Amino acid sequence: MDPKRSRNSPDSPESTRFPDEVLERVLSLLRSHKDRSSVSLVCKDWYNAERWTRTHVFIGNCYSVSPEIVSGRFPAIRSVTLKGKPRFSDFNLVPENWGADIHQWLVVFAEKYPFLEELRLKRMTVTDESLEFLATSFSNFRAISLLSCDGFSTDGLAAIATHCKNLTELDIQENDMEDNGGGWLSCFPENFTSLEVLNFASQQGDVSFDALERLVARCKSLRVLKVDKYVKLEQLHRLLVQSPQLTDLGTGNFQQELTPRQFAELESAFRNCKNLHTLSGLWDATSLYFPVLYSACGSLTFLNLSYAALQSGDLVKLLPHCPNLRRLWVLDTVEDKGLEAIGSSCPLLAELRVFPADPFDLDINHGVTESGFIAVSCGCPKLHYVLYFCRQMTNAAVATIVQNCPDFTHFRLCIMNPRQPDYLTGEPMDEAFGAVVKTCTKLQRLAISGLLTDLTFEYIGKYAKNLETLSVAFAGSSDWGMQCVLRGCAKLRKLEIRDSPFGNAALLSGLAKYESMRSLWMSACNVTMNACRILAREKPRLNVEVMKDDETDSRVDKVYVYRSVAGPRRDAPPFVLTL
């Protein structure tokens, strides 16, 4: 399909113009959407060449643009990535039926991009009807990925399986998905063999195992297989025997009484998986069955143990077999001793996430502390991404940690008790985050917690020059804090704040800045309707959306501000006021 395009700029002399065909050929090699954005700003010729050659579009906020505008500018799109709700919707801070419904996008795409191949959605609402529409409207459709989405059930998956003859990827992660049975797997036709990625780990019920086994057996290009926790160990064995070429495996339930023969067979099946670099699932795993994995662990670079409530002893046994780990996710049941084991066994570790097994238990005898974090930082100098949930922390510990690992790009520390000070000195945690921003000059993402005054924000504004995403909760003393950040962090794109004493002066100090950002979220702060109205009036290219519980209170409960070329939302529910 090569539609006629008008060659423009007829007044430029031929000899100095770069031939369109060459320009387009060169630009078609560009993959990064940031590079493409830059290219499109050079001049009209380049803008046009870029728009004709773009095949993948990334839309970080589905309301910043409309499907009509997108399809008007980019005629040749084959792959779309869309993100919807604000991130705090993951934690129930955004009410039901807020929006971000994919359907209208699909309707426009069906007309403008009939050859669409890939759709990747995050935090969008997707109904079964939409999935059926998708499956039947795009004959070339190949890949669908749904992360943190809601609104659909396994019936929608059945529609995809039934109609998408060339499907290579079905990736359903961490969604709020209704379970209407595992029959959808049987909907893949018997002659269907193209699947490369199959992830249904978040399903909450049984699947038809026979159908799954036959599917895996006939899809010889399958490289990613992540099953749900209802698939048993002996079933896993049968799947592995059919797919030793896997690079990415998510096991089902890892606890089942096996006979010695079954144990040996499973171990042999894992031994045959010579290309495994990612392992996850492992529900209910105990160290009892780790030995079946050892032969496959040598090549692992990513190990996700966050669904297995392991003790420190279990990690001590497992980790020496995984010397090539770059990314590791664990539960805090491993405690500091487990983290020490990480520090001593994983010298190449670049990313660590420690999730709380019991987030609502404030008993400080459980979980990990600052010592564990220090131990990891000592043994893993390449650490650049950390997500750490803990119940106690000190300023001194964090200072030590960033001394050991100055290359942090993502530092997300969650001290689970709101406004908790340094537990040894009783002081605020300002110096901790001060140390982070002063030392880690490459820092792009920061999440702060603990007792924090405006000083933390002064530090952030002064030192965090590469910061793009900042998450704030229960922090700060006055408007000054937020003002420091808005003034100082030139590269800030996403700012999300909850339960902090920032008010109108703070909100309005960012007037000039918000158009250069993707979005601002403030909830349970001290912002009033008046300030929101002023913001909306002064900046017509921003959408200022307010959610208020109480009619009589002038304060807003939640305000969501984002730049948009599509104007105000037309699908806002009654509880969202667009000013």
Added chain:
Amino acid sequence: MEKPMSYESEDHLNLKATELRLGLPGRDESDKQSSPSARNNKRASPEMEGVLYAENEEQDCTPPPKAQVVGWPPVRSYRKNCFQPKKIEADASGVYVKVSMDGAPYLRKIDLNVYKSYPELLKALENMFKCTIGVYSERDGYDGSDYAPIYEDKDGDWMLVGDVPWDMFSTSCKRMRIMKGSEAKGLGCL
């Protein structure tokens, strides 16, 4: 809806009593702080109230934690749902299983958590039922003894005590039976 209401006021009390705050003098912080959280608890959407209070119910009658605020700690609901039902730590309440003995008029109950190994368990059973169970061997089971201990596992099958590692046994054993030697011999032949 009395339960949620009393929970709300308890929450306020705790917050005020235990909060450490730094703020400019002269500002009435307490009012400003409590109303946002009050509005947090007054959720517009009934579904989210469900989330907050459902989590309370799962706390099992322990007093509500100090500050259980909506959406905090920031753990995705998907991840929380995976863990609420399971408590991995050894329960203080113990793992009690029924033990029946052929010919005995009534059953007994024992706490498997009290024992750390098979010899301990078998000795306790011998004491409790005044019988001889003898020594386990992989090949012959309890051959040669008057009695053999068997247990019902999670799948509903009757298994010989001693075949699997202790930890696996103690977590999968649902009930036990002390079988007469004569019957047990039949078991050993399988």
